[in-house]
Amino acid sequence: QQQVKQSPQSLIVQKGGISIINCAYENTAFDYFPWYQQFPGKGPALLIAIRPDVSEKKEGRFTISFNKSAKQFSLHIMDSQPGDSATYFCAASRAWRSGGSNYKLTFGKGTLLTVNP
Amino acid sequence: DADVTQTPRNRITKTGKRIMLECSQTKGHDRMYWYRQDPGLGLRLIYYSFDVKDINKGEISDGYSVSRQAQAKFSLSLESAIPNQTALYFCATSVRGVSGANVLTFGAGSRLTVL
Numbered sequence: 391q392q393q394v395k396q397s398p399q400s401l402i403v404q405k406g407g408i409s410i411i412n413c414a415y416e417n418t419a420f421d422y423f424p425w426y427q428q429f430p431g432k433g434p435a436l437l438i439a440i441r442p443d444v445s446e447k448k449e450g451r452f453t454i455s456f457n458k459s460a461k462q463f464s465l466h467i468m469d470s471q472p473g474d475s476a477t478y479f480c481a482a483s484r485a486w487r488s489g490g491s492n493y494k495l496t497f498g499k500g501t502l503l504t505v506n507p
Numbered sequence: 508d509a510d511v512t513q514t515p516r517n518r519i520t521k522t523g524k525r526i527m528l529e530c531s532q533t534k535g536h537d538r539m540y541w542y543r544q545d546p547g548l549g550l551r552l553i554y555y556s557f558d559v560k561d562i563n564k565g566e567i568s569d570g571y572s573v574s575r576q577a578q579a580k581f582s583l584s585l586e587s588a589i590p591n592q593t594a595l596y597f598c599a600t601s602v603r604g605v606s607g608a609n610v611l612t613f614g615a616g617s618r619l620t621v622l
Contacts, residue, residue, distance in 0.1 A: 399547065422608050433511070433597050433613030434550070441608075479549060483609055494565075495609060499549035 393417050394482050396498025404506050409467040411501045413480035416461065420482040423456065424495070425465050428477040437478070438465070470505045477502050510534045511614035513598050519620045526585045528617045530598030539581040540599040540611070541565075541573060550597070556581055588621040595619075 395414045403409050415423075424439035440447045440454040440463065447454045453466040467474055480498040511532045520526050530539065541553040552565030554573040562575055570592060574582045585592055598614040 396549075424608070424610075426611075431615070433599070433615050434611075435613065436610055439608060494552065494555065495611065497550040499547060 393496045394480060394498045396480050396501060398501060399499070400502040400504070402504045402506065403470050405470065405472060407470050407505075409470045409474070409503055409505070410464055411478055411480070411503070412462065412464045413482075413498050414460075414462045415482045415496075417482070417496075418461070419484055420496075422483050423454070423463050424481050425452075425454065426479045426481065426497075428479065428500075430476075434477075434479055467503075470503075472505045472507050475503055475505050509615065511598055511600055511612055513596075513614035513617045515617060516615065517618045517620075519622065520588055521622050522589055524588050524621075526588050526619065528583045528596055528598075528619070530581045530583070530614060532579050532581075532598075532600045532612075534600050534602070534612060535578075536600035536602050536612070537578065538601045539575070540601070541571075541581070541583045542597045542599060542613075543567060544595040544597060544616070553583065553596075585619075588619075590621045593619060593621045 393416050397412050421442050425437045426434035427437040428434040438449050438452050440456050442458050445456050451468045456463045478501045481495040483495045514529045537558050540555045542550045544550050551567050553571050554565050556562045556575045559575050572584045596617045599611045601609050601611045
């Protein structure tokens with residue numbers, strides 16, 4: 391059972407355009423939603439994350455939009471640049487609590503973003 | 508030096524061989540993980556460890572074993588490698604971040620090819 395569904399699998403945008411990647415989750419207990427960015431030959435690295443008490447979080451050109459009722463969240467990259475070309479993973483988990491293992495991250499399958507110059 | 512170091516970075520082996528992938532970290536994190544990445548399948552958790560004495564299976568542990576030799580070292584073994592274990596393997600560590608968030612730090616990956 392795939393608990394986090396990510397789309398599209400690949401995305402091509404022109405420089406300066408907006409890149410949008412969507413994720414949907416099933417487990418209503420999830421309350422932490424990060425996005426990881428992976429460049430070729432590197433491991434994924436945390437890009438931005440959101441908790442469900444807010445509907446949007448912005449860091450520079452990167453914005454997470456969160457819709458709790460629809461159990462969906464998305465990453466928007468404004469003014470996309472060739473340097474943003476990477477694989478993006480959404481993920482979800484419960485926040486860290488004492489004991490238990492329910493804070494393990496469940497990842498989406500990833501989106502390969504290509505930004506053409 | 509990298510915070511999370513994986514060795515080897517690349518390995519080609521034959522079916523039936525025993526392979527060990529090693530991971531060491533300098534971040535002082537208690538929690539360590541092994542993930543497997545395959546095209547179109549994303550990151551799948553193989554094993555995770557909360558501390559030296561606590562090791563747990565992930566979603567795809569069959570055919571793999573792990574050893575937590577110390578807080579800083581977590582090894583993944585394939586006792587008898589098979590071709591469908593050809594993949595990119597990542598070690599990660601985690602720490603509790605702001606608001607209880609689980610923030611992962613990944614190594615650079617170990618690419619394994621089983622012929």
